[in-house]
Amino acid sequence: MDDTVRVLVADDEDDIRLLVSLAVRKAGGTVVAAVADGRQALAAARTELPDLLVLDVSMPGATGLEVCTALRADVATAGCRVLLLSAGASPDDVAAGLAAGADAYLPKPLAGLIAEVRSLTAVVRA
């Protein structure tokens, strides 16, 4: 059985999207989709059913929080792991992310991104 962790990446910043994709590969995961819009992320999640989604909070179409809430409300995607990335680093920002159903929240500048992705892929594999 293929134990590669399937990851969806969504960020409207091209550089960050590529950076996260590289971090996912470095952590041993496979990027099944990399999109720049919240609506696209939700649509791709419903078709690809990834193990893990790495979502920027601030995106056009739908915010990462909205995508996360929608994923949790859909039986098909409720079990996906979600890592939120955001420029907001205040305790309120983090609390809002976790309240939306995220498994982890990483504020920019994304220190320890590879370690965080690696940790979540390990959880998925377990």
Next chain:
Amino acid sequence: MSTILERPAEQTLPRHSPVLQPAHRLFPVGLCVLALAGIAVLASRPAGTGMLFTGASVVLIAVVELTRRLRGQLAMAQALELQRRDLVSQGRTTAEELEVATRMMRARAQTMTSVIDAVTEQSIIGTDRDGLIRVWNPGAERMLGLPRADVVRARSITDFHAPEELDARADPESDGHAAARFAALVQVARDQGSDVRDWTYLTADGRRLTVAVAITLRTDDDGEQAGWNFVGTDMTEARAAERLKDQFVSLISHELRTPLSSILGYLELVMDDEEQPLTADQRQYLGTVERNAQRLLRLVGDLLFTAQVDAGRFTLQPADVDLVAVVRAAEDTARVTADARGVSVRVAAPDGELVVRGDALRLGQACDNLVSNAVKFTPAGGSVTLRLRDGWQDDAGTVTELPRAGTRRVALVSVSDTGMGIPTGEQGKLFTSFFRASTARRHAVPGVGLGLTITKAITTAHGGSLDVVSAEGAGTTFTITLPAG
């Protein structure tokens, strides 16, 4: 209530007053008759000396007694006159005092009115207990667009408030009833004595103003509640500017953090690539890039933090914090830079723990700021000492090693350096945002002048204080004093 003037005369005058004595007691008719009888006997020239003597004796006794009584009456009359003069004098004094008091009351009322009328930038609105407007100053006329005559005794204060704000605080069952809205408006002031918060005022021409309103209870001379005072300051533009500033800072923060994320993220990928390890030179160059990116990141964080403090949105995440660990961590953080500059860093901390209630991240930030500053301002060969101890502080701020009456336990973190010091005249400005001491500028010490502002804000938010002692050319000691429970 009846007054002394309304009482019957016999109740207000002493019972022994001669004015009220029956006529027969004032005019001794019997004695007069007796004296006349005696005179008649003498005038009839009685033959016997006995009758003559008796008549003379009667006359004499009657005259003596009459004289005595007349003297008594005279003394009473004099006493009455004195009493009358005294009463007249007292009455005059009372009348004069009343006049003075009336004049003072009028002057005071005039002063109050003129002060209230002189306020044109704030609305001063007074109501009765039910919210009916009784006072409406020129500031209220200007702010809300209605003259006094149209409002006083005719309108309720709630007519000028956004109803949805009042209904949101009112009893849900009240269904927009005016009394319930007014009760909601003054509820906090009623419970706590006063209340200051933003409300939305509705002007006569339909504008909505954000007004900071101070609501206080007004009492009469007997201490009974007479009504309410509402003093309002139009904050519409100020609040809009604050919102813009918040949006700007948030935008800048986001726009700066995102490219920094790319820089630092890709650096991490390159520097940690085990398959293609870097040469020593490459690692050094990229280390410099990373260090400067981190510096920019700290600056962005400091700017955002300062904006949060200014906006009153700075909050702590309180927990038990071991200051020994905080101080040791600050030493570790500063070690590399200090070694590179040839500055030694020493720590004097107690064995075991020294726990305070606070935000570990922010207290660490405060200590890091002080140590980082000390290292920056100390020339090669100098030293920086971090000292942690506990003590007891009284209300005047004096700290002693042992507890005394009226003292409370505190923790003191001091950071001393042997650096260039701060000129005495500049020490009062040290905690102002973007202020840089002349010694910092003269010696080209890098920085933007936010570290001490932030450290002060963190210390204050913990209920503590930040003090400085410095001598130019000799060194500086900053001390954080925190409540230690």
